[in-house]
Amino acid sequence: MLNRLLRPAALLASAGAITVLATACGGGSPAASGDAPAYPALASSATCSQLRTQNPDLAGKTLTNAINPHTPGYESISVSDPTKYEGFDIDLGEAIGECLGFKVNYLPVAFDALLPTLQSGQADFIISDIYATEERAASADFITYSKVNDGVLVAAGNPKQLTGIDDSLCGTTTALNKGFVEVPLVEAQSAKCLAAGRPPAQTALFDNNADCVQAILSGRADSYINDVNTVARFVKDQPDKLARATAVTLPYSIGIAVPQGQLPIRNAFTAALTEIQNSGLQTQLSQKWALDESAIEAPSLITAS
Structure with missing residues (x-):
């Protein structure tokens, strides 16, 4: 899936709620509201339908993924359309969004700024070929999905x-x-x-x-x-x-980083990722992007505690 290259303009926060970001360009999220899902079987699965019911703070929202878009195959600017991002990590984030009912916006930053961006609240999660280590778990909670x-x-x-x-x-x-x-x-x-x-x-x-x-x-x-x-x-x-x-x-393992201690989003992402793996979609995405030496790993948590 290709996605518009948009930057967030404002951070909306409320006590106890998951942060969501508005986009700077009129038209909102990368995929216009009402667009048919790219992964209809996933979106309509019993598990994802139940997860959307269980996570009303996510359904219908737009969340921001902080990425370092210079890794072809994982996340990069499309050669055919420089206004879009493409890659395995982009598709994986979109699939999680479709399962849980949210749209995805993107914030490109330098690699060493990924975790500070998440900690500052400018992003809601990171899927950007980032290795989940104990040292990095001091800054974020990680959900692993692939061996390194x-x-x-x-x-x-x-x-x-x-x-x-x-x-x-x-x-x-x-x-x-x-x-x-x-x-x-x-x-x-x-x-x-x-x-x-x-x-x-x-x-x-x-x-x-x-x-x-x-x-x-x-x-x-x-x-x-x-x-x-x-x-x-x-x-x-x-x-x-x-x-x-x-x-x-x-x-090490490659992981999704989410804010520390925010159990609703961490649990929801873990459940959605598990469904994506069980459906075979992660394998399909790896093949689509020619990640021939990927080693899928069942989701596990790496946290500071």
Whole structure:
């Protein structure tokens, strides 16, 4: 599903209620009220019908998803229509909205601003290929839906012969998004390099994936580490210039972030996500967006408590 690229103009809040956002452009939410659902079988399922009845504070509202729209396959600006977003995470959020009865609006921010945006109340949830870690759970509650498998993107031919987050990174520069979980992993490897009398493993930090990849293409970085499907997509787009060196298994899951302690929205999203998985829709969306190495995980919670 493609969605209009809209920014919220005002935050409407009431005590004990889930925040909803109005849009700056006349016409309201990305999908006009009354539009036929993109996933009619899901929307009309007994489970989703019951969830809408149980969650009247969500039905008919517009919620904002904070995204970093620079990850092709997950969330990015449509090449064919730059006024729209597209990708697995966009479709997943829309499917949850259809199950629970709300529309989705989008707020694009830098990756390291995702959680602060949610905490400030400018967004109601985050579905943006964000890894659910205990450290991040200090800022939000997470509902997991997929296992993490990273890939290492390098220049074609892998000139530095990189083999993962290991000694091969000594003396090289890794491009990473600010706030990525891989940043401290590379920094820890750098300490090991120095302890062994070798040059450090350096990082170059950027606001989005596209800038990380450009750093490799321009020779300012030797590698970039991220979700393996994201890496594969960049290689597919420029096979003469880029390659995947290896895959790295990390002990994390990808999750949906919701405000801490707001049990109604957390429970509703968990139930809707469970129905989406049970219906086979998450698998269909993964196939649609060529996320060939996705590993669906039954929803579980990662919270600070």
